Amino acid sequence: xxxxxxxxxxxxxxxxxxxxxxxxxxxxxxxxxxxxxxxxxxxxxxxxxxxxxxxxxxxxxxxxxxxxxxxxxxxxxxxxxxxxxxxxxxxxxxxxxxxxxxxxxxxxxxxxxxxxxxxxxxxxxxxxxxxxxxxxxxxxxxxxxxxxxxxxxxxxxxxxxxxxxxxxxxxxxxxxxxxxxxxxxxxxxxx
Amino acid sequence: xxxxxxxxxxxxxxxxxxxxxxxxxxxxxxxxxxxxxxxxxxxxxxxxxxxxxxxxxxxxxxxxxxxxxxxxxxxxxxxxxxxxxxxxxxxxxxxxxxxxxxxxxxxxxxxxxxxxxxxxxxxxxxxxxxxxxxxxxxxxxxxxxxxxxxxxxxxxxxxxxxxxxxxxxxxxxxxxxxxxxx
Numbered sequence: 457x458x459x460x461x462x463x464x465x466x467x468x469x470x471x472x473x474x475x476x477x478x479x480x481x482x483x484x485x486x487x488x489x490x491x492x493x494x495x496x497x498x499x500x501x502x503x504x505x506x507x508x509x510x511x512x513x514x515x516x517x518x519x520x521x522x523x524x525x526x527x528x529x530x531x532x533x534x535x536x537x538x539x540x541x542x543x544x545x546x547x548x549x550x551x552x553x554x555x556x557x558x559x560x561x562x563x564x565x566x567x568x569x570x571x572x573x574x575x576x577x578x579x580x581x582x583x584x585x586x587x588x589x590x591x592x593x594x595x596x597x598x599x600x601x602x603x604x605x606x607x608x609x610x611x612x613x614x615x616x617x618x619x620x621x622x623x624x625x626x627x628x629x630x631x632x633x634x635x636x637x638x639x640x641x642x643x644x645x646x647x
Numbered sequence: 648x649x650x651x652x653x654x655x656x657x658x659x660x661x662x663x664x665x666x667x668x669x670x671x672x673x674x675x676x677x678x679x680x681x682x683x684x685x686x687x688x689x690x691x692x693x694x695x696x697x698x699x700x701x702x703x704x705x706x707x708x709x710x711x712x713x714x715x716x717x718x719x720x721x722x723x724x725x726x727x728x729x730x731x732x733x734x735x736x737x738x739x740x741x742x743x744x745x746x747x748x749x750x751x752x753x754x755x756x757x758x759x760x761x762x763x764x765x766x767x768x769x770x771x772x773x774x775x776x777x778x779x780x781x782x783x784x785x786x787x788x789x790x791x792x793x794x795x796x797x798x799x800x801x802x803x804x805x806x807x808x809x810x811x812x813x814x815x816x817x818x819x820x821x822x823x824x825x826x827x828x829x
Contacts, residue, residue, distance in 0.1 A: 474793070475783040477733040481703055484656040484777055489649070499678035499766035506674055513667045539712070546710045547665045550741020553763035554671060568741075637744070 510555040514596050517551065520544045525589045533577040541585070542571045548592065557599065559608035563591045563615060570619045573634060574626055584622070588615060652777050654680035660700060661686050662693030662719065663708040663739070668764075672706060672739070675766050679773070690714035694722055701730050704776060709740035709747070716740065717754045724755035724790050732790070733783060735776040739764065755791025757781070 465476040524541040531537050549564035567588040574580050591611040598604050620638060627633045659676055661684060663669045669686050676684050685700050687693035691713040697705060705723070707716040714722075716738055726732050735757040740747070743761040751759050758772040781792040 472784055472786040475733075475785060477780070477783055479780045480731075481657065481735070481777045481780070484653045484703070485650050486653040487650055490651065493651070495654070495679045496766050496770050499675045499770065502674050502678040503671070503766060506671065517667075543664065543710055543712070546741055547668070550762035551665060551668050554668070558763070 507556060510557075511599075514552065514555050514557050514560075517544070517548050517555075518593050518596055521548060521589050521592060525585055528585060529582065533580070538571060538577055542568060545571070545588075557596060559604060559612075560592050560595045562612040563588055563595065563608075566612070566615050566619045569623065569637065573623050573637065575630065576626070579626065580622075584615075584618060587618075591615060650778070652679075652774060655682045657681055657703045657777075658683040658700060659685065659704050659706060660693065660696045660702040661706045662688075662690065662696070662711070662716070663706075664688050664711045665708070668708065668739075671764060672769070675764075675769055678766070679770060690716065690719040693719055697723060697734070698729055702734065704735050704737065704773065706737045706739055709738060709742050709751070717750060720751070720754040720756055726785070726790055735780075737769075737772050737776070739769075752794055753789065753791075755789070757792050 465478070467474045521541075521544045524537070524544040527537040527540055545564045545567040549561055549568055552558065552560040552564065567585070570580060570584065570588070571577070595604065595608045595611065598607060601607070623634060623637075654676070659681055661669050661672045661676075663672070663686075666688070669688070673684050673686065683700075683702075685696050685702065687696045689712045690707075693705075693707060693711075696702075707719055709716040711719075720736055720738070723729065723734060723736065724732050736755070737758045737760055738751045738756040739760045739762065740751075741762045742748075742751075748759055757776060760768060760772055783791060784793050
């Protein structure tokens with residue numbers, strides 16, 4: 457190992473360097489005690505307050521997904537229409553659970569997989585896209601129904617099955633392309 | 648006496664094309680005590696905000712128009728291309744599949760935060776970034792935070808790095824240092 461004295465914080469090895477950057481964030485470490493301060497509880501309370509807007513936000517996200525579906529129907533599969541539908545579904549996949557609608561996440565995930573792993577988008581049946589968009593809408597609409605969980609599960613299982621079957625068939629000449637795709641997520645939910 | 652973070656001494660840039668998610672992240676950061684929170688709605692304006700505002704921490708979404716969070720991370724992690732290629736980057740994303748987590752890590756992301764977002768998870772990532780900064784590694788193909796978070800004694804896979812000694816630097820966390828000196 458060679459230590460380069462002109463560059464403090466850098467250790468030079470045969471094929472790599474390890475750098476210890478100046479920690480600019482040290483300025484934010486305080487030793488002033490605030491025993492009753494709980495920033496996480498404060499943030500959770502702020503989220504609770506904000507949650508009164510979540511139903512409205514979900515409706516807007518559904519409208520966006522609907523518009524993206526219409527874009528595909530009107531203009532066909534092209535870079536812009538696919539990107540809009542994917543971004544819309546991807547936002548729902550990530551954000552719906554934060555907004556209190558976790559049952560829509562698997563359906564949105566299934567639509568994302570369909571778009572991301574189809575080698576030829578024009579071969580995706582429009583009916584399958586319709587079914588995903590309508591399923592998201594239905595789950596959001598029936599959010600307060602006591603049996604919404606069963607309804608969502610039924611829709612999710614069926615749609616996921618069809619998408620897996622379609623993708624396996626479409627990628628039959630691309631060995632390894634779907635490896636790990638149908639496994640459980642590597643990262644658990646953040647909470 | 649335990650150390651804590653003064654969020655009002657940190658400047659954040661949030662990059663997310665979804666206005667609702669930006670609002671949630673901003674609300675959480677303000678609740679933690681942050682005052683300086685700058686927002687951008689795509690990768691391009693995010694890079695502009697990063698260069699202009701020189702934030703202490705970047706929080707970015709992955710899937711965004713123009714260029715995505717991964718491309719943004721690679722641009723930030725260009726040594727010499729901007730004022731702070733070492734800036735901590737939190738990737739906040741709906742992607743949680745293995746290949747995405749690996750890709751984010753290999754692009755130089757500091758912390759990966761899978762949605763749904765919670766106050767506790769975001770707070771813990773920021774706490775870790777401030778209190779336990781990781782060294783950076785530069786190889787021919789990678790520049791970013793050390794991807795090894797610990798020594799795995801029974802590791803049998805290929806070695807990406809060569810050197811004359813173990814290349815893990817022992818570091819006391821700032822949290823420990825702060826508490827030791829108090």
